[in-house]
Amino acid sequence: MLLIGERINGMFKDIREAILNQNSEPVRHWANYQYKAGADYLDLSPGPAVEIEDQPQVMTWLVKTVQKAVPLPCCLDSTNPAAIQAGLSAHQGKAIINSTSADQKKMDILFPLALKYKAAIIGLTMNEKGVPQNAADRLTLAMELVVNADQHGLPTEDLYLDPVVLPCNVAQEQGKEVLETIRQIKILATPPPRIVIGLSNVSQNCPNRNLLNRTFLIMGLAAGLDAAIVDLTDENLLEAVAAARILLNQDIYCDSFLSVFKKRR
Amino acid sequence: MPVKIIRENWSGKVNTTSLGVEPKAIKIGGEGALPFLYFEGEIPYRPVVACEVWDEKPNDWPDLLTAPFAGVLGDPVAWAKKCLAYGADLICLRLAGAHPETKNKSPQECALVAQRVYAAINTPLIVVGCGEDAKDAAVLPAVAKALTGKYCLLGWATAENYQTITTACDIYGHSLIASSPLDISLAKQLNILITEMGFNPGSVIIDPLVGALGYGLEYAYSIMERIRLSALTGDKMLAMPIICFVGQETWKTKEATSTSLECPTWGEQARRAILWELLTAVTLTQAGGTIMVMRHPETVSHFLAHLLQGR
Numbered sequence: 001m002l003l004i005g006e007r008i009n010g011m012f013k014d015i016r017e018a019i020l021n022q023n024s025e026p027v028r029h030w031a032n033y034q035y036k037a038g039a040d041y042l043d044l045s046p047g048p049a050v051e052i053e054d055q056p057q058v059m060t061w062l063v064k065t066v067q068k069a070v071p072l073p074c075c076l077d078s079t080n081p082a083a084i085q086a087g088l089s090a091h092q093g094k095a096i097i098n099s100t101s102a103d104q105k106k107m108d109i110l111f112p113l114a115l116k117y118k119a120a121i122i123g124l125t126m127n128e129k130g131v132p133q134n135a136a137d138r139l140t141l142a143m144e145l146v147v148n149a150d151q152h153g154l155p156t157e158d159l160y161l162d163p164v165v166l167p168c169n170v171a172q173e174q175g176k177e178v179l180e181t182i183r184q185i186k187i188l189a190t191p192p193p194r195i196v197i198g199l200s201n202v203s204q205n206c207p208n209r210n211l212l213n214r215t216f217l218i219m220g221l222a223a224g225l226d227a228a229i230v231d232l233t234d235e236n237l238l239e240a241v242a243a244a245r246i247l248l249n250q251d252i253y254c255d256s257f258l259s260v261f262k263k264r265r
Numbered sequence: 266m267p268v269k270i271i272r273e274n275w276s277g278k279v280n281t282t283s284l285g286v287e288p289k290a291i292k293i294g295g296e297g298a299l300p301f302l303y304f305e306g307e308i309p310y311r312p313v314v315a316c317e318v319w320d321e322k323p324n325d326w327p328d329l330l331t332a333p334f335a336g337v338l339g340d341p342v343a344w345a346k347k348c349l350a351y352g353a354d355l356i357c358l359r360l361a362g363a364h365p366e367t368k369n370k371s372p373q374e375c376a377l378v379a380q381r382v383y384a385a386i387n388t389p390l391i392v393v394g395c396g397e398d399a400k401d402a403a404v405l406p407a408v409a410k411a412l413t414g415k416y417c418l419l420g421w422a423t424a425e426n427y428q429t430i431t432t433a434c435d436i437y438g439h440s441l442i443a444s445s446p447l448d449i450s451l452a453k454q455l456n457i458l459i460t461e462m463g464f465n466p467g468s469v470i471i472d473p474l475v476g477a478l479g480y481g482l483e484y485a486y487s488i489m490e491r492i493r494l495s496a497l498t499g500d501k502m503l504a505m506p507i508i509c510f511v512g513q514e515t516w517k518t519k520e521a522t523s524t525s526l527e528c529p530t531w532g533e534q535a536r537r538a539i540l541w542e543l544l545t546a547v548t549l550t551q552a553g554g555t556i557m558v559m560r561h562p563e564t565v566s567h568f569l570a571h572l573l574q575g576r
Contacts, residue, residue: 254453
């Protein structure tokens with residue numbers, strides 16, 4: 001599975017301050033940390049504190065700072081297409097755009113952008129009306145995303161569908177719907193679209209966050225999840241992924257499976 | 266309607282290993298695709314054939330198998346030269362006489378034989394012990410030292426004796442054969458243990474312990490196929506080339522050893538036995554085998570003809 005490191009995000013205080021002060025040190029630190037912990041991609045988000053007109057320049061700075069520090073591709077996380085475009089043009093390798101929703105207007109801007117830069121893109125199963133309350137409605141939007149991506153000529157393997165995970169303390173009934181959506185998406189098309197979730201959202205403002213995250217991730221993997229934006233400081237989470245990969249027959253078993261997974265880079 | 270060729274894109278690659286000394290060095294591995302699918306990825310080197318030479322005259326080989334080596338059995342140097350004349354790419358010297366239950370030869374005696382054979386042929390050399398873990402651990406370090414700088418391939422390193430053999434191969438610059446009994450998890454674990462000692466993964470060759478046609482060939486095939494698929498999908502601990510001891514397995518089957526008189530309904534022994542060894546080798550090459558260790562010279566020439574036809 002693809003592990004996307006969540007830590008370089010303006011929602012975190014140290015990153016927010018780093019961005020505002022143009023101090024690259026915390027960004028480099030978290031790039032290195034997540035790289036060593038086994039991240040495949042690093043999510044980069046300027047966060048809500050950055051003025052909209054500054055976002056393209058901040059995204060460019062984040063991409064350059066991170067890719068100078070570690071040899072990893074990035075997941076460009078912004079609702080502002082100008083920031084995404086700026087990030088894409090500074091980016092080396094295959095980026096992931098995070099994200100479009102199933103709004104026609106957004107899809108018509110972002111799918112061509114993905115195509116132009118040969119990037120992958122995350123499609124959220126939500127639209128201007130908000131997040132659907134059940135699997136069936138999420139699936140309808142997933143289908144819209146798949147069809148639109150196809151019409152724009154985007155290869156299926158470059159589309160990651162995100163069934164939108166909600167915090168379990170306020171939307172408890174949604175966990176099951178997300179898992180059902182994952183199962184259903186996998187039979188939607190051939191080859192099946194890829195699926196990503198923003199994992200930590202499931203435990204927003206809850207105690208025992210790591211336990212909730214870890215349990216939900218493993219349930220997701222069993223349902224067919226391909227990628228997740230995760231907290232790579234959580235070592236138990238990574239160990240659980242190693243075990244899940246064995247139990248789902250994705251890695252060949254050997255007695256040293258845990259150390260092999262950790263040293264896979 | 267134009268036919269669109271579907272290509273699989275693999276992320277991993279088999280390691281490349283070099284054996285022997287220039288100008289006769291042989292390279293194996295490096296495949297970025299399943300065997301013979303040249304349109305899907307790089308397959309830089311063809312599978313190679315090693316012929317078995319023993320340090321002692323074998324006493325359980327059928328006449329059909331000893332006949333092509335008349336006059337050289339018991340003389341490993343002459344035997345090795347004969348094998349090269351028959352077309353072998355390299356020689357696999359088996360130190361059968363080291364076995365505690367036969368001649369129990371000393372490590373020094375064994376090392377001397379290996380050295381003499383190499384000096385006479387100057388061709389990449391595989392040396393395997395007698396298959397008794399403890400004795401092999403005693404013999405192979407002496408062989409490794411005697412062949413310093415010749416980049417040979419030594420075996421068998423097993424879960425029981427890999428430490429001594431790995432250390433010796435590391436010090437004297439040889440590759441080694443990591444052998445595990447038909448189990449992909451054990452093969453992977455042994456490769457991990459060997460490389461955790463600091464040994465170069467590019468110098469490890471997997472021996473999955475194959476079976477001959479009718480004796481577990483399908484099982485060996487599926488394990489080798491899984492090893493290769495794992496390598497191509499990026500599992501570095503299974504990205505090693507594979508050696509198959511085809512002759513050893515074939516020439517103990519009753520289909521290969523029974524004479525035409527004993528089993529008249531099975532057809533002529535010469536044709537039957539050679540086909541048995543050939544079919545085993547050809548099948549295992551399809552599964553991803555890279556070094557085929559064979560015994561009968563006729564099998565070798567048929568096998569090479571088959572390979573070259575494939576290109």
